[in-house]
Amino acid sequence: MEEKKKKLRYTTLQNLRYALSKWWGWDSRGLVQAFSRIPCVVLIPLMGILLPREVINCVTEGAAYGRLAVTLVIFTALLCALHMYDKYIAQGKLFAIGLKNRMNYMYLWAEKIFTTDFPNIESSSGQRKKEKALQFLYQSSAGGEAVVDCVVGICGDALGLIIYAGIVSSIHPAVLPALVLMSALIYIAGRIIKKLELGIRDESADLERKLNYLFAAPTDFAAGKDLRIYKISRWFGGLFSIYFPAMIKLCARNELWWFADDVLQGILNLLRDGACYLLLIRMVLEGSITPGDFTMYFGAVAGVSQWLNNITKQVEKINRFSVQCCEFRDFLEMPDGFVNDGKECLDTEGNRPVDITFEHVFFRYPDAEADTLRDLNFHIRAGEKLALVGLNGAGKTTCVKLMCGLYHPTGGRILINGKDMSKLSRDEYYRLFSVVFQEANFMPFTIAQNVSGAMEDMDRERVKSCLELAGLWDRVQKLPYGMDSLLNRELNEDGVELSGGERQKLLLAKALYKKAFVVILDEPTAALDPIAENELYQSYGELTEGRTSLYISHRLSSTRFCDRILFLENGRVTETGNHEALMAAKGAYAHMYEVQSHYYKKKAEGRPVV
Template sequence: MFYNNKREVNNFKAQGIGLLAVLFRDVICYGYLVYRVTKGLSISDFVLYLGIIGGLNVWIKNIFQHYASFTENIIIVDNLRTFLLREEIGEGKYELTIPKSKNYTYVFENVSFSYEGGIPLFENLNLTIEGGEKIALVGANGAGKTTLVKLMSGLYKPKSGRILINGVDISKVNPTEVLKLTGIVFQDIKVFPESIVQNISCKLEKYSDEALINKSLKGASFYETVQNLVSKEKTILTKNLDENGVEFSGGQYQKLMLARALYKNAEVLILDEPTAALDPLAEADMYLKYNEFTKGKTSLFISHRLSSTQFCDRVIFLEKGKIKQDGSHEKIVREEGPYREMFLAQAHYYQEEVI
């Protein structure tokens, strides 16, 4: 909110100053031309000067547009530096803390949630995710999958009810604690115009663990791609701040985000459509690798394609904010229901026959 307000104020100032400058220019220039016409200025000279004024108008307009863009980028870069240098983002005092544990259990108690001006998405949702359990969360678009994990990670607040982590209400805990124990890869990919190292560690390079960077890249099947770059892991991403920066494909960016999650090595791993840009077989291979990294950890995978469900302990099928099916893949794929229908519709993408 603060960033948006500051950006809008800067844009308003730049546009306001630009309009005043144009008004001032028009009064002076056109007034002077009218005066010269009354003194005998020729039509050809009048047209010439009119064109010069039009060019000056474009020049002044571009100056203030670039100024507005420059001030906006200053805010963005300043926020990035603040994020990289500060260890804590939560402020204020909170009643409770989450006790350290090997595994973390999540409990949704009568949770209701709706977006502003919208109908309720969740109403009195009750759900328990046991510590160390691997969950596959599936369902059609709009079922509430991403909203559920944002509630789980503390990014959204329920309208009513509560969410517990190992018995502690997360609304009474510093948000930093919840974020620290959670490694999340969302489907909307955001990268910094910085090196691959900093994009993975989310720290300055001097504070990044090089060995862990390489291990994470290998785990994400992205190590060889990075090593083939001229500057390897020091390569700058995007051309926003460096004309020699590298732009990856959608699938490559997703692998980079997976490497980021591995680097964090959080106790809880949430993957929200992290492999949507990969083909089904490559996605299945990627999930099998993550099955190894998530042993003993609480983890939740979201995917429209069901290659992730077979190695999970439990599958939850959401439909319009309600849990329609809940159980192991082997159990619910044999039941008559939406999960079986979706799985059979996708079965031809995969090599192995599972039923």
């Protein structure tokens, strides 16, 4: 219920004002060109009913051939000019104008994804809003582009209706109200179906999201391997057979409502037109109108029906646009808690490393039922190298997400140099961190651009030294275009395909390039070979020199070169100290270490490993 209210937060007029002001801002020339089509929309059909009237009157009045010829020439020339201009705008311009608007909306949508608070994108409610917003722009008939046609169309139709209404009103005062009443019935039926359709939008958006995922998954190179080796295609088939029928059922129900609406429209149109024609025929027989007038009125009645039909259709389209526009604006206007305006800056003069305190931090994911972090307390001194270890699901990555500002605590505080993170500006905060996450995501740009995060003015020497430090330079310099080689094969045909370990090294180089105050490495060696792993340990001091660092790893031996180790269990720190102290304590850390080293010892002694 609350969701529905939110969807319709703006009225149709407010949404039209929004779309028109955006359109004016992006393409004022296109807007003027689109509106210049309105006289053609009105005059072409109007001349279509005036021409027969003039011709029949000339003939029935016995006018000279000269008058007939002049009438025909004037009308034909005018019609020809209007048609040409109309075609030029409608087919030559409107498509490009609408597409331009759609692209601009797409840009706003993508920009929001890139800049909004992380929970807005990761939570399923945020995902749903994102999908719904996409329906405003994902094809030419969607609101973002269709609004161009609708606005121009409804203005032309309204003007045409006014002129035709004047003509049919002179037949009989009851004709126009009767025509309007019937069109209103058609419109109301359409609205009822729209409401029914609205009721299943959440369900259809969810199904679309799931089906989009299923369609996208087989095109993912990485998934391609699993799909083949493990015959996952059968599982996919199973998933398709769950979601496809559900989607088809939903669409079929929707189509049935629209079919009923079409039948109703057909019957009402027939009644409306039939009654008007009967009236006109009687007037001709009574001699109150000429045969020329008859054809004009005949055309005008049909014309009014057409204008009213057009208007009801345009109103439906505009209503559809309005619902989609509300959803689009809902997504764009999702509040961001972590903002730049009015926030403080941190004193980072002299590039001193920062100190970080977690003070009674609680955290629960937006859609989760239980806290992931529970009363988490720790302090990382400026320049300290801290290791965070724990079992799967203990909350290590969540802790990183909070520390680097992707999420905010749901309870307690995180202090950076004694300042509450919520008081700091977002850009300022993100500037502090370099993070190597477990998943490697690269943009379809060159290696150098990915490492530096800059399109042009990068320090190429620095890129090279970061690649060297990360152990990737040997591989990169052998590529035909070196550090200027493009990544991502989906967009770049000759893009470079890196192995899992190489991608991890590239992430490391990227983290090193950014002169951040805190370096966070979340399982940075998971995909590295033993040589590369060893090199990373050897150079860890150099990599993190002069910075505060947090190192997460399941290989406990790798955390020995850190100053201190925190052992995380069920979202809180249960043990803390250096390796020796934790081993002496004989707690969970010591147990995990023993289990792991036992494995290596057995291997080294040549005994079978269980």
